[in-house]
Amino acid sequence: NVSSCECIFFSEFHPTLGPKITYQVPEEYISRELFDTVQVYIITKPELQNKLITVTAMGKKLIGCPVCIEHKKYSRNALLFNLGLVCDAQTNTCALEPIVKKLSGYLTTLELESGFISKEESKHKLLPIMSTLLEELNATGACTLPIDESNTIHLKLIQLRKDPPIVQEYDVPVFTQCKDHFIKSQWDLTTQQILPYIDGFRHIQKISAEADVELNLVRIAVQNLLYYGVVTLVSIFQYSNVYCTTPKVQSLIDDKSIQEECLNYVTKQGHKRASLRDVFQLYCGLSPGTTVRDLCSRYSLQLQNVDERRLIQFGLMKSLIRRLQKYPVKVIRDERSRPPRLYTGCHSYDEICCKTGITYKELDERLENDSNIVICWK
Amino acid sequence: MYSQSQNSVYKSGDKTSPISVILVSSGSRGNKLLFRYPFQRVAEYPSSLTAKQRNPYALNTAGDGLEDQDGDSRYKLCLIFLLKRFSDIILSTILATKSDMCGKKFELKIDNVRFVGHPTLLQHPPVSKTDPSPKREMPTMILFNVVFALRTNADPSVISCMHNLSRRIAIALQHEERRCQYLTREAKLMLAAQDEITTMTEMDGSPQSPFRQILPKCKLARDLKEAYDSLCTTGVVRLHINNWLEVSFCLPHKIHRIGSNYIPPEALERSLKAIRPYHALLLLESEKALLSQLPLDCSPAMVRLIKTSSAMKNLQQLAQDADLALLQIFQIAAHLVYWGKAIIIYPLCENNVYMLSPHANISLYSPLAEHFTQHFPGYDLPSMLAKFSLPVSLAEFRNPLEAPAQEAYLIQMVVWMLQHHLLIQLHTYVCLLVPPSEEEPGLRDEDLPLAARVGGRSLSTPSALSFGSPTSSDDMTLTSPSMDNSSAELLPGGDSPLNKRMTETLLASLSEHERQVILNIPAAQNPEDLRMFARLLHYFRGHHHLEEIMYNENMRRSQLKTLLDKFRSVLVVTNHEDPIISIFQSPME
Numbered sequence: 001n002v003s004s005c006e007c008i009f010f011s012e013f014h015p016t017l018g019p020k021i022t023y024q025v026p027e028e029y030i031s032r033e034l035f036d037t038v039q040v041y042i043i044t045k046p047e048l049q050n051k052l053i054t055v056t057a058m059g060k061k062l063i064g065c066p067v068c069i070e071h072k073k074y075s076r077n078a079l080l081f082n083l084g085l086v087c088d089a090q091t092n093t094c095a096l097e098p099i100v101k102k103l104s105g106y107l108t109t110l111e112l113e114s115g116f117i118s119k120e121e122s123k124h125k126l127l128p129i130m131s132t133l134l135e136e137l138n139a140t141g142a143c144t145l146p147i148d149e150s151n152t153i154h155l156k157l158i159q160l161r162k163d164p165p166i167v168q169e170y171d172v173p174v175f176t177q178c179k180d181h182f183i184k185s186q187w188d189l190t191t192q193q194i195l196p197y198i199d200g201f202r203h204i205q206k207i208s209a210e211a212d213v214e215l216n217l218v219r220i221a222v223q224n225l226l227y228y229g230v231v232t233l234v235s236i237f238q239y240s241n242v243y244c245t246t247p248k249v250q251s252l253i254d255d256k257s258i259q260e261e262c263l264n265y266v267t268k269q270g271h272k273r274a275s276l277r278d279v280f281q282l283y284c285g286l287s288p289g290t291t292v293r294d295l296c297s298r299y300s301l302q303l304q305n306v307d308e309r310r311l312i313q314f315g316l317m318k319s320l321i322r323r324l325q326k327y328p329v330k331v332i333r334d335e336r337s338r339p340p341r342l343y344t345g346c347h348s349y350d351e352i353c354c355k356t357g358i359t360y361k362e363l364d365e366r367l368e369n370d371s372n373i374v375i376c377w378k
Numbered sequence: 379m380y381s382q383s384q385n386s387v388y389k390s391g392d393k394t395s396p397i398s399v400i401l402v403s404s405g406s407r408g409n410k411l412l413f414r415y416p417f418q419r420v421a422e423y424p425s426s427l428t429a430k431q432r433n434p435y436a437l438n439t440a441g442d443g444l445e446d447q448d449g450d451s452r453y454k455l456c457l458i459f460l461l462k463r464f465s466d467i468i469l470s471t472i473l474a475t476k477s478d479m480c481g482k483k484f485e486l487k488i489d490n491v492r493f494v495g496h497p498t499l500l501q502h503p504p505v506s507k508t509d510p511s512p513k514r515e516m517p518t519m520i521l522f523n524v525v526f527a528l529r530t531n532a533d534p535s536v537i538s539c540m541h542n543l544s545r546r547i548a549i550a551l552q553h554e555e556r557r558c559q560y561l562t563r564e565a566k567l568m569l570a571a572q573d574e575i576t577t578m579t580e581m582d583g584s585p586q587s588p589f590r591q592i593l594p595k596c597k598l599a600r601d602l603k604e605a606y607d608s609l610c611t612t613g614v615v616r617l618h619i620n621n622w623l624e625v626s627f628c629l630p631h632k633i634h635r636i637g638s639n640y641i642p643p644e645a646l647e648r649s650l651k652a653i654r655p656y657h658a659l660l661l662l663e664s665e666k667a668l669l670s671q672l673p674l675d676c677s678p679a680m681v682r683l684i685k686t687s688s689a690m691k692n693l694q695q696l697a698q699d700a701d702l703a704l705l706q707i708f709q710i711a712a713h714l715v716y717w718g719k720a721i722i723i724y725p726l727c728e729n730n731v732y733m734l735s736p737h738a739n740i741s742l743y744s745p746l747a748e749h750f751t752q753h754f755p756g757y758d759l760p761s762m763l764a765k766f767s768l769p770v771s772l773a774e775f776r777n778p779l780e781a782p783a784q785e786a787y788l789i790q791m792v793v794w795m796l797q798h799h800l801l802i803q804l805h806t807y808v809c810l811l812v813p814p815s816e817e818e819p820g821l822r823d824e825d826l827p828l829a830a831r832v833g834g835r836s837l838s839t840p841s842a843l844s845f846g847s848p849t850s851s852d853d854m855t856l857t858s859p860s861m862d863n864s865s866a867e868l869l870p871g872g873d874s875p876l877n878k879r880m881t882e883t884l885l886a887s888l889s890e891h892e893r894q895v896i897l898n899i900p901a902a903q904n905p906e907d908l909r910m911f912a913r914l915l916h917y918f919r920g921h922h923h924l925e926e927i928m929y930n931e932n933m934r935r936s937q938l939k940t941l942l943d944k945f946r947s948v949l950v951v952t953n954h955e956d957p958i959i960s961i962f963q964s965p966m967e
Contacts, residue, residue: 045468048472054488055485055487056485244954245952245953246955276811345740345760376764378736378740378767
């Protein structure tokens with residue numbers, strides 16, 4: 001049930017009977033009682049017309065957009081109607097709102113062009129239309145329905161997603177699904193241009209340089225990919241990196257599907273499938289103070305069938321492990337010197353190196369001998 | 379392209395703040411909007427309007443009770459503009475519902491504004507003609523609704539909380555109305571003030587907000603304003619309706635904030651349900667400060683608990699010291715945690731290992747750094763935090779070479795850091811993973827999670843039951859750490875009933891291959907070690923840390939560690955934070 005919509009109703013202001021539900025699919029879904037309670041939000045005063053109104057009552061949510069078309073030809077000089085949807089009160093209905101709005105627009109157009117609603121012969125075409133709408137929205141989330149020669153209804157349910165985080169130049173995008181499943185032509189030119197450089201190891205700055213695309217454009221394109229869940233962000237890989245496990249590492253033991261996915265992902269190409277024990281030992285071997293290089297020398301046996309770079313990548317993507325970043329803080333300085341710009345505890349080594357162009361090693365050498373600076377890892 | 383809301387702490391605070399509070403009523407005089415806050419007032423109008431236009435809804439940019447933070451006041455102005463499209467009359471129509479919507483949650487969304495309230499019916503006792511009490515006016519109000527207007531993208535849990543507050547205020551108002559017609563009287567004052575302003579406006583043409591005039595005259599209006607202001611700032615609301623009934627409420631989303639994230643109330647509740655007697659309660663304010671905040675009629679149990687609690691005492695000890703039942707301690711502790719007055723930690727002791735929380739604010743210029751130096755003169759926060767870059771035990775941090783006074787000082791620092799969500803505690807978790815069988819590469823025994831095979835077997839059965847029913851004294855001696863190997867009953871390979879049962883237990887939960895591997899470990903030849911291993915088997919799934927095992931099984935750390943070392947070839951060990959209480963130090967994003 002893609003749209004979780006339980007009912008579509010068409011309500012109008014009848015010249016003698018007042019507000020009523022003329023059609024509803026399925027029949028009798030909205031009780032007399034429910035309609036009485038909410039009718040003031042369905043057929044509304046002028047101030048509320050053309051607004052998206054969602055009212056919750058008796059365990060149901062009704063989403064509608066009241067329309068008023070004024071003309072002398074109508075009895076009472078105005079036609080008032082509302083085509084709305086009904087869901088369960090617990091449903092998140094934000095994604096349905098644009099659909100209701102669009103439907104009200106369609107009906108308004110149909111009425112203005114050909115009196116679709118005010119004429120009895122065409123009005124009862126609404127019922128089969130509503131039926132089809134309900135069925136298709138629930139089945140696929142989309143509906144294309146020709147109404148007459150000049151009007152076709154196109155509706156699509158667009159799931160709202162969370163805003164993606166800001167993409168920094170030192171972040172590394174990695175595909176969440178196999179890259180081969182990615183259909184290039186569906187995406188914009190910038191995205192197509194940077195695609196070959198997204199390999200789970202190149203960071204944004206590097207992609208920008210190698211693909212010859214301006215840095216901010218790369219950031220926006222990747223942010224867009226993030227929004228759709230096509231990529232996720234991990235940190236730059238280096239053998240000097242330090243990682244540690246999170247409580248989620250246990251899911252490798254508890255969850256068979258994550259296990260399968262992991263072992264498939266981290267096994268070296270062409271080698272025997274890595275064993276769960278080896279892989280789990282490797283993850284558990286990551287801890288504060290241990291670099292990836294250390295891990296490789298201590299666990300060389302376990303690494304026979306495992307690609308350590310993909311091991312780290314998978315661990316980060318699934319939050320089984322997390323990266324410990326270094327943050328330099330200048331704690332002692334004399335009054336005359338300028339306040340620290342980068343050594344404030346807000347900027348990691350990744351960021352500083354990316355922004356200034358110096359390497360980790362160089363930064364380490366500079367800072368290690370500076371007694372005014374402490375390093376925090378977190 | 380997308381909203382860049384991560385940087386400003388206040389911006390995400392806004393997601394949980396209401397746009398406005400509105401009081402409407404319905405009665406024989408129709409639907410009325412009695413009060414709303416914030417209100418608009420004309421002083422200056424936006425430059426986009428010509429001088430001729432006098433928009434009664436134009437805003438005073440200096441703000442009425444609006445916090446003025448950079449983008450924040452602009453943002454709030456936008457929200458008020460949203461509401462301005464709704465006139466008082468239309469608001470009263472849509473918010474003063476029909477009586478069949480009363481007594482339930484009211485939720486209405488119009489374009490970008492969400493309204494939530496709890497419409498309440500007023501029932502009036504019949505007025506007796508022979509009643510000697512002062513003349514009572516005939517009430518005309520049938521129902522009322524205290525409504526909060528929220529942003530369209532408010533979290534469902536925030537909406538739920540706002541509804542809760544609306545309901546509580548409604549209950550108090552309903553009570554006071556029944557007792558002394560409080561609401562009717564206040565409503566009269568509000569309507570009278572509105573009429574007065576309308577008349578004045580007609581006469582001398584200077585538009586003013588009627589609601590501003592209501593505030594000094596009307597206690598209820600002031601209460602509603604206070605509720606709104608509190609919700610926007612601290613998240614703690616404390617009202618005294620009619621100077622009599624207390625309504626207290628807290629918005630967990632404002633209280634449980636760490637940086638720009640908040641702990642969702644559901645996560646908080648899950649954590650609180652999972653705390654154990656070996657956890658401890660850490661107060662976030664001083665004992666004195668907390669006690670002074672408690673109402674006069676608060677429970678003496680709460681006072682006792684606050685007075686006896688300490689970062690080094692676990693909840694079980696606290697129950698003993700405060701002379702309260704453990705269940706009561708849990709309840710009061712949960713209450714304090716919910717109100718943001720305390721968090722749950724593992725009690726401070728030598729072996730605790732701490733590390734910097736990934737969300738710790740280590741900035742040189744943070745207000746935390748300043749507070750720290752005020753609290754601990756001569757020390758700076760980043761330097762002390764740097765010491766926790768690598769996991770360090772309390773014993774190591776304390777540095778026994780220092781003077782004892784100095785030691786105590788350092789412990790205080792750790793407590794301070796825990797209170798300010800800067801440190802996480804690492805625990806050791808153990809997982810049983812047997813090396814895969816060599817002969818059959820297709821065998822995937824080790825891939826099956828132990829949990830699946832253990833199945834529905836109760837894992838909290840006390841050790842006595844898992845060995846059938848030996849006599850209690852046997853069980854005591856068998857599990858006693860001081861037992862020596864020469865006991866006749868425990869000869870390796872011996873046929874004793876207990877040995878047999880123990881083997882059975884192993885068989886029941888492990889695969890053949892696993893059993894073989896374990897039995898081939900040299901340490902397994904020692905029946906006492908093997909028995910202890912079998913007894914602890916269900917903890918080796920990576921979900922129980924050492925301290926929990928020690929607590930449940932009444933074992934010493936050295937005992938446990940020795941055992942783990944002996945069987946290390948089939949165990950994998952890792953350190954990370956306890957997910958049950960980690961939300962207090964590093965909330966989920």
